[in-house]
Amino acid sequence: MADEMNREAHELKIMTDAAVGVLLADGEADKAILDAPPSVLRRMIVEEARSAGLTEDDATLLADGATTPSRARGVASAVLTELRRTEPIREELDVAAARRDELMVVDPLTIGAAVLLAAVLKVRRIKISKSEGVDASFDPLKSEIIQAVLQFLRGGS
Numbered sequence: 001m002a003d004e005m006n007r008e009a010h011e012l013k014i015m016t017d018a019a020v021g022v023l024l025a026d027g028e029a030d031k032a033i034l035d036a037p038p039s040v041l042r043r044m045i046v047e048e049a050r051s052a053g054l055t056e057d058d059a060t061l062l063a064d065g066a067t068t069p070s071r072a073r074g075v076a077s078a079v080l081t082e083l084r085r086t087e088p089i090r091e092e093l094d095v096a097a098a099r100r101d102e103l104m105v106v107d108p109l110t111i112g113a114a115v116l117l118a119a120v121l122k123v124r125r126i127k128i129s130k131s132e133g134v135d136a137s138f139d140p141l142k143s144e145i146i147q148a149v150l151q152f153l154r155g156g157s
Contacts, residue, residue: 009073016076016112018096019083023119026127033118038067041114048121052142058150062121065153066114076113078148079120086141088128120145 024031033044042063049059065071084090126138 012073012076012080013112014097014100015080015093016116018093018100019080020112020116020119021096021100022089022092022128023116023123023126030122033115033122036115036118038114041118042067044118045114045121048118049146052121052146054146058146061153062117062146062149063114065149066117071153072113074152075149076116078152079113079116079145082141082145082148083120085144089126089141092128117149 020034024034033041036044045063045066046056046059049062050056054062066075080093084093120138120142123138123142126141
């Protein structure tokens with residue numbers, strides 16, 4: 001059971017890191033979030049969520065949830081589930097995760113969920129470097145991600 005939990009945490013960490021890499025690849029968002037401490041990530045998430053039209057309560061709930069160890073896995077899962085609903089993004093995530101899995105040793109999910117959520121909140125457009133050259137507004141998907149995370153944090157599935 002513990003080995004299965006460690007494997008699931010490892011896979012989630014790889015997918016979280018892959019998603020952050022995909023979201024930050026074109027340089028639209030500040031890569032400093034990768035090294036930001038939880039307090040800075042919390043503040044950043046609140047600011048970005050507020051600028052996206054969320055209430056102070058919802059913005060704070062997002063920030064607290066993403067930076068709380070007991071909720072970070074659920075936040076990362078909710079974000080990844082919504083990101084993976086879009087096929088070009090899912091394909092890019094799978095490629096990036098496969099590359100990271102080859103390089104990574106088992107590492108617990110720490111603030112990866114907060115970095116992922118901050119990246120989602122900061123990115124306005126997403127560019128996927130496939131033959132189709134997908135370049136689309138990220139706002140509709142961002143709203144779905146935010147709602148999925150809020151639903152998780154409020155106790156929904």
